[in-house]
Amino acid sequence: MLSENEVLRIENLSIQFGGLKAVDNLNFEIKQNEIFGLIGPNGAGKTTVFNCITQFYKPNQGSIYFRTKDGQVENLVKHKVHEIIRLGLVRTFQNVELVRELSILDNVLIGAHIDFKSTIVEQALRLPRARNEEKALREEAEMILRKLGIWERKDMIAFGQPYGILKKVEFARTLMCRPSLIILDEPAAGLNDVETAQLSEMIRTIRDEFNCSVLLVEHDMRLVMDVCDRICAISFGKFLAKGTPKEIQTNPVVQQAYLGTTEEDEHE
Amino acid sequence: MSHKEKKTSEKNFRTYIRNPYLQFIAFGLILLIVPTLASNFRFFKVGYITTIGVSLIYAIAALGLNVLLGWSGLISLGTAGFMGLASYLSAYITINMGLPFEVAMFAAVLIPTIIGILVGLISLKIEGLYLAIATLAVSEVLRKSFEEFEWLTNGFSGKAASYPTLFGFIQLDRASMYYFIVFVLIIVMLITYNIVNGQIGRALNAMRGSEAAAQAMGVNLLRYRLIAFAMATIFAAVSGVLYVHFIRYSYPSSWSLKLSLDFLAMIVIGGLRSIYGTVLGAFIVFAVPDMFLKQIPYFNQISYSLNGLLIILVIMFYPNGLVYIFKDIRNVWRKVIGKGKVKHVVRK
């Protein structure tokens, strides 16, 4: 199952679409407070892997063991997609999926959806419990926005905000539920060098301050090598290698998959 | 007063005015006064109270549709059917069964809502235009039932009802029924405001904006779809009960696709996701043609066309709803007073 210091373990994960095996017998584990990277060339199946983890797809085979916020171990495959966040696992989206017509603060509050306990009637009549909940969670959302440096924009409509800001809002949203594992879906997509460096900082800060683990699915090699503690590389849905950034960089199998050559080939 | 004291009292006053709840109550008071004020002016015919009253009733149903379409992104062409069902049920229960108005209101809202929730279940599998047609099918079956089930509805001759008696002893007449309608409308507006600005509203918005993100954030799509459909049907049913006890008649031909489309027009013209906009839309689609366009002598013939023209023009110039005209008016006012920069407010 899961050892003491692990927060997520994937065992024999497989999924196929029609005749195509998109993920083939994948195994890896993520330790507590670790920043873990999942890399692979285009079409390797990274997004499919993490759609399987978050139950947007149901894998055909395999188990996904996760240590929940309460310390229990759950097999995620047994849960529905909207239950995952309750266990303490959240994700971001590559195409930032915010509600354009709502303010930034409201968008962040969507992340607190599961924390609201008041019933429909209580909300309809704005009874004390609903009012207090709203107030408390609003304050927490504002605190997170302050931490990420975008508090000034809290009442602005999400539509039309710069891309970098929207990504921060998505981050803020994932932090609202105090997750134990955050999955970032290509967070560096569309960012320039400066912004990517800031992103590195932010990921580290989040890990430290919010005491969670991070699974980073990414293309941008600099970011991955810079910020990850360990990395798993896949290609065509199959496992390639696992290790520290240095180990992955020098791994011939990985180089072969990315570049089609190895160092030895080049010397000849 | 000193300058500082003056500023604080000004600020307090402004906070008072900005309080949305007080605004709703003020709006209600204005609506209450309208008939008495207007009866002092010669051009205001007595029948106009009926027109305004019906507009307010329609606004209630339209508000339900706005929750469904504007906030939750689900389309329904069945509003008329549910409103009609509630009207017949309430008429039957008060007249044929002789039960009190409150019982009728309860049952006439409960039964359509159950059907509405069933439709909501279907909405999980069917979306967009397909869902629209599915709701239309439900509405058409209901309308046919109104024509055929004569024991309940009196068929084509229409079903009669009377002004309600509240709490068993307060007998309403046309004027007091109007006040009752305003009262119900304001309550509905308040409830809608509370819900759409709280957690449920955010969940509905999320469902509309991005189903994937909503699910990732823990929103159970089935549950919130049902909530949306339930609210829309409850409002339509309440509206139906008020209608039959105000107009005191219900005909099957009223509950047609045309009415459902009118509701759609009301919320699009008035403003999707806008509470005041919905009331405005109800006025434009229903009251304006009845009260104003038919007055201008030659225009009576083509009042229908003019209504259509009005709809087209409003959408062309205010694609987000005519309610934003107030923002434009406010901006012009500020420029006139010379307040300088124009303020951009988050539209609630």
Add this chain to the structure above:
Amino acid sequence: MFNTYVVTFIFMRTGVPLWMAILGGVLSAIGFGLLIDLLVIRHTKKVSPVAKQIITLGLIMVVLGVTPLFFGVDPLNLPRLIQSGNMTIFGANISYNGLFNIIFGLVVMLILFFVLQKTKVGLAVRTTASNEYTARLMGVPTKTVTMGAWAVAGVLGVLAGVMIAPTTTVTLNLMDVVQINALIACVLGGFQTFYGPVLGAYIIGVSRNLLLVYYSSEWGGQVLYILILLLLVVRPYGLIGKKVVKKV
């Protein structure tokens, strides 16, 4: 509907043969469609799809209100193209006119399919429908395509009207039933293909009559609705429609 009135008008007032009156109606329909595009549709780029529906509703209201000014309120009569004569197919009686309608309808469909699928013009239409902005970047004259689409829509409308009119009379409500059933045919057949709605239309037409005659003349129409409802639950994208999966 408006243009069917035009046809009837021309036919009755000028006494030209019916087919020439129809031609006049077709020309008028083209002009009508162009007018709508130029005056209204051009200016409504930014609106949501629902709002666009409402605009078409508004247009319907305008036309409904204006038509009596031109043509009066009394119902008019338009004769069939082929006046009389029946034939028997498989033991059922069918008029020559009815047969003509069916064949004509199929021919029009086939021409449309051919143009849309096999010609450059058709390709232009399909690209514009798919993504107008990109189409324009690729050099497709989208404004002309849109104008053309409205003109063709108008022509198809008048042809449908002319085919329906002989079975009842020419009134304001002429096309009401047709419109709703057309919409339902699209839903039944699915929006993904071109032949889907055609299939849906034939199924609806036949089923409706069968139900009305053999099952119940009152509830026949509604039973059809219920059946379609059930069908949608089983096949949410129509008989032939395919689900477009959004990539997350």
